[in-house]
Amino acid sequence: MIPIVVSTGQSKNPVKRELEEAVIAELDKRPGYEVVVIPNLYDLSPKGESMSALQALEGDLIIFSWFYQRSAHWILDRHGIHGKLGDVQLQAADEEEDEAAASGTEDEADAEDILRVIDQRPVSDRTIYCLDFRVSETANDFVEEAQRIVREITGQELDQWIQGTLSEQQQARYEQPQNDTAMGPATQAGNTVRIEEAAGRRWYPVIDFSRCTNCMECIDFCLFGVYGVDQSETILVEQPDNCRKGCPACSRVCPENAIVFPQHKTPAIAGAAADNEGFKIDLSLLFGQPNAADVAAQERDEQLVLAGRQPVEETPILAKRQADTQASNPDSLDELIDGLDTLNL
Amino acid sequence: MSEPLVFMMGEFAAEFPTDRQYARNHMWALASGESIRFGFSAYAVRLLQDVYFLDWNLAAPVMLQQQQEIGSIESKKAESSLYAPVSGQLTAFNDKLLADPSTINTDKYGKGWLFDVEPADPELPLLTPAQYIEHLDGVWKITQQTIKGQLN
Numbered sequence: 001m002i003p004i005v006v007s008t009g010q011s012k013n014p015v016k017r018e019l020e021e022a023v024i025a026e027l028d029k030r031p032g033y034e035v036v037v038i039p040n041l042y043d044l045s046p047k048g049e050s051m052s053a054l055q056a057l058e059g060d061l062i063i064f065s066w067f068y069q070r071s072a073h074w075i076l077d078r079h080g081i082h083g084k085l086g087d088v089q090l091q092a093a094d095e096e097e098d099e100a101a102a103s104g105t106e107d108e109a110d111a112e113d114i115l116r117v118i119d120q121r122p123v124s125d126r127t128i129y130c131l132d133f134r135v136s137e138t139a140n141d142f143v144e145e146a147q148r149i150v151r152e153i154t155g156q157e158l159d160q161w162i163q164g165t166l167s168e169q170q171q172a173r174y175e176q177p178q179n180d181t182a183m184g185p186a187t188q189a190g191n192t193v194r195i196e197e198a199a200g201r202r203w204y205p206v207i208d209f210s211r212c213t214n215c216m217e218c219i220d221f222c223l224f225g226v227y228g229v230d231q232s233e234t235i236l237v238e239q240p241d242n243c244r245k246g247c248p249a250c251s252r253v254c255p256e257n258a259i260v261f262p263q264h265k266t267p268a269i270a271g272a273a274a275d276n277e278g279f280k281i282d283l284s285l286l287f288g289q290p291n292a293a294d295v296a297a298q299e300r301d302e303q304l305v306l307a308g309r310q311p312v313e314e315t316p317i318l319a320k321r322q323a324d325t326q327a328s329n330p331d332s333l334d335e336l337i338d339g340l341d342t343l344n345l
Numbered sequence: 346m347s348e349p350l351v352f353m354m355g356e357f358a359a360e361f362p363t364d365r366q367y368a369r370n371h372m373w374a375l376a377s378g379e380s381i382r383f384g385f386s387a388y389a390v391r392l393l394q395d396v397y398f399l400d401w402n403l404a405a406p407v408m409l410q411q412q413q414e415i416g417s418i419e420s421k422k423a424e425s426s427l428y429a430p431v432s433g434q435l436t437a438f439n440d441k442l443l444a445d446p447s448t449i450n451t452d453k454y455g456k457g458w459l460f461d462v463e464p465a466d467p468e469l470p471l472l473t474p475a476q477y478i479e480h481l482d483g484v485w486k487i488t489q490q491t492i493k494g495q496l497n
Binding site: 280281282283284285286287288289290 | 368369370371389392393412414419422423424425426427428429430484487488491492
């Protein structure tokens with residue numbers, strides 16, 4: 001039984017509401033689909049009913065939301081819902097070409113063998129498929145993709161049971177059994193569960209642990225105490241509600257672009273797939289773009305002032321620390337220490 | 346006016362008139378009275394190639410901070426955000442460009458002008474033509490690396 005979660009959007013836009021309802025209605029008609037409707041995934045309270053329901057689900061799952069695949073995936077991860085990133089084939093039209101162009105480059109980058117936080121975790125045996133409601137305006141596209149994914153999951157499960165590979169006809173007979181000993185699907189149609197929960201608007205960073213290398217730049221940078229470390233000294237978002245609303249400063253200092261703010265207006269910060277520029281070169285750095293560290297420091301200072309605190313008023317932190325120290329004349333102690341180098345200990 | 350200065354971008358001879366100043370972000374700056382008119386230098390236009398779309402995210406008149414993001418441009422080969430070259434009061438955008446940005450390609454130093462600014466500070470971070478050519482010597486290598494880096 002593969003659960004299909006539909007996380008509704010914040011907006012009251014009737015077109016968006018209709019799309020969600022159309023997809024829910026279609027999936028609801030089909031026996032064997034367990035549809036769970038929850039409010040906006042990002043805004044959910046960690047201990048609330050919706051999150052508890054999600055945490056109780058087992059096995060592979062499909063989730064529809066109004067976020068990029070990466071964002072949805074890592075929001076779930078933060079709440080203890082871990083899994084492998086499922087292959088979703090439904091993409092926005094212009095992204096398909098870019099994916100083809102980018103796939104060559106990504107292989108080269110991975111060959112660098114940088115240790116990411118995710119490499120230190122046991123490999124999850126579940127797969128999570130995150131679908132972004134924004135990639136199409138046609139409900140049917142989503143329903144078909146959900147069906148394709150369900151078939152893929154079922155096919156894989158069956159292959160594991162029989163320790164072989166099912167043929168198309170065998171899988172079709174399994175899904176639509178004609179014989180009289182068939183037990184029928186575990187759930188009947190019309191089984192959609194809707195969880196209503198008051199959800200306030202939240203703003204907090206989401207860490208993508210497939211990119212994070214635990215370098216700790218973010219915890220050094222954020223002066224609002226949003227980041228912390230867990231028992232295994234791994235970075236995590238410890239106090240999400242300390243995060244200053246609208247501030248994306250830390251995402252700019254992360255060297256691996258591992259910090260996502262799912263609601264930010266810039267796709268790269270909101271978790272869009274990397275290398276989505278396609279065939280266009282970005283000349284912004286040449287045309288006067290201030291460097292990322294400067295922008296980040298400025299945004300952080302704005303937030304400090306708004307919070308009634310002193311701004312830091314510097315660009316790179318290290319530059320200021322070094323500017324304060326004065327070079328002093330070497331004394332006999334320095335010479336002695338330098339002398340140690342020549343002893344070849 | 347003396348002959349324009351030339352800088353070789355690979356095999357392309359980019360020309361820079363000497364009757365105006367230049368900003369580090371590859372815009373030219375022509376003063377007339379209190380106001381300075383800005384446009385793209387040949388260096389910028391060569392990198393962009395055919396301009397398809399120009400968009401400003403502010404309306405004139407408005408106060409600008411240097412390096413503030415003020416708009417974006419999309420061309421055949423590239424896209425970029427655009428940043429204010431100086432601080433001051435932006436008094437006008439060249440509205441005709443919005444309907445037909447290709448004027449940037451056909452008349453970059455004249456009708457393809459971008460916007461007018463009344464600067465806040467008499468000390469402007471602008472370069473003479475000769476200083477700009479020196480600046481280009483420095484950035485040409487970085488430009489090529491930036492482009493190669495993105496193609497990889």
